[in-house]
Amino acid sequence: MFDSNNVKNLLLEFAGILALAIAIFLLVQTFAVKAIVDGSSMEPNLSHGQKILVNKVAYLFSEPGRGDIIVFDPPVSSQNDYIKRVIGLPGEVIEIKDGIVYIHQTDGNTIPLDESAYISDKPTYTFTSEKIPEDHYFVLGDNRNNSGDSHYGWFVARSSIAGKAWFSYSPLSDFGLVPNYSFE
Numbered sequence: 001m002f003d004s005n006n007v008k009n010l011l012l013e014f015a016g017i018l019a020l021a022i023a024i025f026l027l028v029q030t031f032a033v034k035a036i037v038d039g040s041s042m043e044p045n046l047s048h049g050q051k052i053l054v055n056k057v058a059y060l061f062s063e064p065g066r067g068d069i070i071v072f073d074p075p076v077s078s079q080n081d082y083i084k085r086v087i088g089l090p091g092e093v094i095e096i097k098d099g100i101v102y103i104h105q106t107d108g109n110t111i112p113l114d115e116s117a118y119i120s121d122k123p124t125y126t127f128t129s130e131k132i133p134e135d136h137y138f139v140l141g142d143n144r145n146n147s148g149d150s151h152y153g154w155f156v157a158r159s160s161i162a163g164k165a166w167f168s169y170s171p172l173s174d175f176g177l178v179p180n181y182s183f184e
Contacts, residue, residue: 031057033162035071038080041141041148042069044120045179046083051170052178058164063089064137066103066113067181069165072139075154081162084149085181087113088129088138096127096151101140118142118181127151135159 037050046052046069054071064070064086074082088094093104099122101113123144132138136155141147150156165178 028053031055032166033071035081035083035162035165037083040146041143042083042085043143043146045069045118045142046165046168047174049171050168050174052083052165053167053169054163055166056163058166059158059161063158064161064164065089066183069178069180070137070139070156071162071165072156073160073162075156075160076148076152082139082149083165084139084141084147084156085118086137087140088132088150090132090134090136092132092138094127094129094132094138094150096123096125099123113183118179119144121145123151125151129153137161 032053033056035052035054037046037048037052040048066086066089068086069083070086071081071083087101088103091106095102095104095110101115101123102110103113104110119142121144125145129138129150132155135158137158138150139156140149140151164180168174168176168178
């Protein structure tokens with residue numbers, strides 16, 4: 001026979017697990033959006049078809065930082081959001097020459113960016129941006145030579161940013177935190 005206490009405990013445990021699953025689902029739906037990497041522009045760090053969660057609230061109380069991977073509505077016509085790495089901040093000028101990205105900062109300093117931690121191929125092109133407007137960012141794909149990004153002359157408006165790439169959930173071989181990088 002069934003022991004009514006065992007059945008009751010089993011039902012309570014199941015209800016608790018179900019409530020936890022619903023709470024997690026609601027939290028993810030509220031604070032994150034799903035994105036799928038389209039193309040090879042972020043290789044070797046993000047691959048075509050990789051599925052990630054984007055933290056929608058990451059920039060509520062702070063600004064995007066150099067090295068952050070962001071998801072945004074591109075300023076060029078596209079059906080999909082873009083996923084790129086923030087390189088230049090408002091007020092700066094970006095220069096790319098001899099495979100090195102230089103940041104001409106607002107204080108007058110010029111610094112070469114050490115990107116060895118996240119890119120495998122240096123850019124083969126030369127480029128100098130205009131001064132990055134207020135509330136705009138300069139972004140590049142990690143696959144520098146195969147990316148439609150700010151080196152084509154456009155910037156990303158702060159209002160176009162959906163959030164910060166946060167967590168990869170598919171394929172399982174890429175399960176884990178997205179490789180954002182801090183230059184601080």
